[in-house]
Amino acid sequence: MVLTEDPGKAAKLRGFLDREARLAGFDAVAITRANGDPQVAARLAEFVARGRHGTMDWIAETVQRRQSPKSLWPEAESVIMLAMNYGPHDNPLDILERRNLAAISVYARHRDYHDVIKGRLKTIAHKFAARSGADVKVFVDTAPVMEKPLAAAAGLGWQGKHTNLVSREFGSWLFLGSIFTSAVLEPDAPESDHCGSCRACLDICPTDAFPAPYQLDARRCISYLTIEHKGAIPREFRVAMGNRIYGCDDCLAVCPWNKFASEAYETKLKARNDLIEPRISMLLELDDPGFRGLFSGSPIKRIGRDRFIRNVLIAAGNSGDPGLVEVCRRLADDPSPLVRGAAAWALSRLLDARTFTGMARERAARDSDPEVRGEWEQAMQEAA
Template sequence: MRTSISDKTRLRALIDAEARRAGFEAVAVTRPDAIPRAPARLAEFVADGFHGSMDWIAETIERRAEPSTLWPEVRSIIVLAMNYGPDRDPREILQKRDRGAISVYAQNRDYHDVMKGRLKEIAGKIVARAGGDVKVFVDTAPVMEKPLAEAAGLGWQGKHTNLVSREHGSWLFLGTIFTTAELEPDAPEVDHCGSCRACLDVCPTDAFPAPYRLDARRCISYLTIENMGPIPREFREKIGNRIYGCDDCLAACPWNKFASIASEAKLAARNDLREPSLSELLLLDDAAFRSFFSGSPIKRIGRDRFVRNVLVAAGNSDDTSLTPVVRGLLDDGSPLVRGAAVWALSRLMASSDFAKLAASAMKTESDAAVRDEWLSTLPDAEGS
């Protein structure tokens, strides 16, 4: 769809105005062919197995790497960013071991829901003004938002692989509007990381084999969210009290000093998710979990995976008052929960008491993975 220079200018002014009205802090435009290096980088990521069990990445690799493959009619891509900057350093809670640390982005409503409706409103205004067609994406389709945002000039992909902005630090949600309208692209941003390694050195699990490369299999966000099985033993202590995601690499970025705090009405944290009590979270059954996390992205992982995470945090808490509620989860219907409870109890109970409990529990436990947890955590086992 051909657009005159004057029409392009007016349409861009409309897009900028509507984006501000909808609460987006930044908006920029790029071309669908503006990320030529992305296909090779993505292919290397998958070839090295860094995507872990996220099979959908490998299955959609061609469409992810080339926007025009996803939608051949696209002529311009509008990238919009919404600030979710916290009002304090999210790492402070890591010292409060009786509390659960939830990633900043998940402490309020699901950002997909917040952003998608607003993007659709802007897209509708674009069609009303310029005609043609549009498609809206918010991390729910094979779109590589971060390389597109860099190409559009909103920021650059830092050494932690996340987008970094000179105005907003590392705290930006991204969404895209694909359009058949031809718009003038913005200039791409350049890398401003320099020699800084703050985000790499702070990672508790050494998830960065090299700058700009992430091995998701070692990332706490992956382990507590995408990973469906038990948390691998080598990472459990390192996870600490992080029960959903991890903000360490984001929070360590020096560019955050320029970031503003998210609007209270938009994406500020729910008070009950800032420092939730491990003892209360351990009591959640499926119905209570769904109710408590209604509207939250946490709801998507389900109660069993979430309680698994909380049990790992309990095992790292040194809080023996949690022992009775953890012990009660040995009878949980989920083997995933029972196995995590075994590990937590091995850390909270005296060795002799734990050995007696193991001898009793092994008589009735039929799940092989849970039995293996018991065997691996007994005092005479190699490691725990």
């Protein structure tokens, strides 16, 4: 165990971590204790008690383990938090006005960040363990780790009113990863909240997903709806989704602190050109092999073709483009009830009421799935 009582060794280890983090492509590194913050645990418990986690059952199932790093690994004494800037070169809000194009969240335009970061974290952790003699464990998002509160405690930034981490140097565009270690390292000072009276992130949310500053109701969040939610998109949110087909960057992109990220730092992650402005018409043509091929190595692949096409059909319905009618008709016969139901809604938005009603009566009568029949029937009522 590395003890803070040996300041010389601790200082050398810290310098080593800083150098290795930069070499591995991280933009910032900071340290906090592994004890956890009781207030964070209380806020998480309230979040779950209110049902704001939606269908993300793994959050409710791991509340106890999320309370502190020691709950996950009792031997942990320090947490090394590392951050990587993924700020975009363009304004991700601009595409929202071009309804024939699909808006993909900035983080998903690259290779899956879990893979990018985890490999680099492991390299740093192995070198640190060899040098310090301490045990280490590496985590990137998939484990029950409260990464944003830990990053704030370590001083990498603060949790803004949109609940995401905000940095004075990188704005709202940071990937996070953590190394738990049995070494006792000198912690960094936490960062203060610099949101002030600004509420830009709250006001821009298309679905009013923030019940109050610093609170999120995931059930209303477009990122949750397009990625985590497995069923049909609730009707009340479909128009508000616009052309957002995977995630939502609105609350991140509008943050005033982003100007420092764009002016002072160059992102090390290059977005795929074909994911910056993909056409809705092209995406609707994807079958399962095509979907898997296009999104190989991408986090988008995790949600599967049917959920993805569901999202794209909502965007099609919001596009106002009659040129999409034919492909939506074909998708109304898709093997997936999830896709057929979304196609029904899209067609109700793209066709005139008379044409749609005639189609909907016939489709509703012969579809074997009650939820799909319900989509046709509800859309007929709305078109009347």
